[in-house]
Amino acid sequence: MSARNSVTFAVIAGGLAALLAIAPTAAQRAHAAAGDAPADGQNGFDFEFGRWTSHVKRLKQPLSGSDDWVEYQGTTVVRKLHDGRANVAELDVAGPAGRIEGVALRLYDPQNRQWTIHYANLRDGALTAPITGRFERGRGEFYGDDRLGDRPIRVRFVIRCETRDRCLFEQAYSADAGKTWEMNWIGTDTRVRDGG
Secondary structure, eight states: OOHHHHHHHHHHHHHHHHHHHHSOOHHHHHHHHTTOOOTTOTTTTGGGOEEEEEEEEEESSTTTTOOOEEEEEEEEEEEEEGGGTEEEEEEEEEETTEEEEEEEEEEEETTTTEEEEEEEETTTOOBOOOEEEEEETTEEEEEEEEEETTEEEEEEEEEEEEETTEEEEEEEEESSTTSSOEEEEEEEEEEOOTTO
């Protein structure tokens, strides 16, 4: 290789290395696309609008010591309302343990910069107690108080996306005011592309 070609190669290689060093990684791009929002948080759920294939694992008897899980497969559709200050998620999954049809209404409070999630299983139409939280660095974390039968519990719901097309939803209960948590719901959503 001539001296001139060596210099040209070195300049190109150096430039490429510099570009790769500043180019965002796939994880960074997914993180940015999956919930990073402007400081006010109003666009926290924008990543989720659209249709998803949903796989759900649910613990049959939470906080009982049981480790018996059931699985479901179906869809989730998320629609934007009022310029993104609200949205609705429709879940429809089924499996050997039956069918779950539910709807979540998410409402943004600009004063507190938080979201409140209200969920209803269409089997009985009753709303669960709301959970409240926000998105930070691509991760949504929401907490609330509820009851499991006659027992008061804390609820934690976490949303995180591995990529802009694959998101995880994890729910856990605590019977000791948040000292310990037991996972009872793991949802994995994969985006359905137009025409797919």
